[in-house]
Amino acid sequence: MPGGEAPKTAPRPARKGSAWKQALGYTPFFIFVAAVGASIYWQWMPGIQAGLNFRQFLAEMLLILPPAFLLIGLVDVWVSRETIEKQVGTGSGIKGILWVTLLAMFQAGPLYVAFPVAYLLWRKGSSLRNVFIYLSSFSAMKFPLLTFEVGFMGLRFSITRLVFTLPVFIGVGVLMDKLMGKNYFLKNGNPALGAGCRDTGLGGER
């Protein structure tokens, strides 16, 4: 990961030392609750209205957020990333596309975490088209993302979006492959990735 930033979409469990930092994160929430309490006491309408807004949002969100995270946790235990990683780069055509998409779906983190993996894929022998399909799928089809999408926007929104985006992604991959040509190569933007690449299990020379 560049600069060692932590992935944001599916944060790892916090370390014990950060319990204080964790508690500090609730400060805005507590200030807000106190402000709404004061507003109710002095009958200040704007404050009460904001409090009512918050209560309505919270009631809806609490129906979705916990189940979404439970699902993400379950998928994490059931899906074997090693199996997918072993298959990536082996098949060509539809099969190759399928495996890079699967790899992308079951990884966590924001887009900049995907670039080092894209570099490794390319070095392992994936076609340029598949590298770009991987990048697109990673940004828009990650499983945690889909969970939140289905929860908050509904299944119909999610399915419609996927049906339209998947062909578009393949198109983006083909187009990038054509535009960049044979002489193009990906760079290793992170020296820490070096020769071994053991941390991702995607090692191997091109």
Added chain:
Amino acid sequence: MAVFSLATLGIILVSAAIDRKRTWAGLREGMTMLLSVLPTFLTVLVLAAVALYIIPPDAIKDHLGQGQGVRGIVIAAGIGSMALMPGFVAFPLAAILIKQGASIYAVSAFITTLMMVGIITLPAEFRYLGVKAAVLRNAISLIAAIIVAVLMGLTYAWR
């Protein structure tokens, strides 16, 4: 929305029937993740609750609403391309926007550009893909994202 909770419950039960230990480990992992994002999540809801009071109800409709067509899509795509936020923030926000009168076109454009285009992360992209490929990828993705958003708006309008 209750359907989502029920479906999750069903999946948990099936999973537990197959392997109780593994299921428990997964649920615990999910809860730990939930607890670690809860402060951020509550802060976003607080900001949204305050913002919705300050912003007049018609403002969202006037800028991102059904009648705004192209302008709404352009505004939403601009914000989506530049913003950097995780899914557990973006989707609740999108749901709130729809409730406040934003069109499917605009909200889809926001979501798709948020995912596919990253102006802020361009420097990181340069390091791996090179300047030309990174700029091309973002430009093509921006066009693709807007096409997807328009198609989504059309399917929703059609039914």
